Amino acid sequence: MADKDSGLRVVRQSRDGRRRYDESGKRTLVEAALRPGVSVARIAQEHEINANLLR
Structure with a gap:
């Protein structure tokens, strides 16, 4: 799973x-979101973005 230091920056x-x-x-x-079994909502939450933005 991706961690918060994966490089998403403004x-x-x-x-x-x-x-x-x-x-x-x-x-x-x-x-990371395209991997099987991964929660898009969880990844978005970990990176402090809206899940709809990631979808």
Whole structure:
């Protein structure tokens, strides 16, 4: 399972609060979520993002 230090980091945050994440961190989370038997909600919670964002 991916840990919190997997590289998901905010690259930029706009005035309205929307955040942009680095591409390699996003790729790591998606690959982790695609593994059989893994909970997408749990991965999202561990990385403090909304599960819908990961789906």
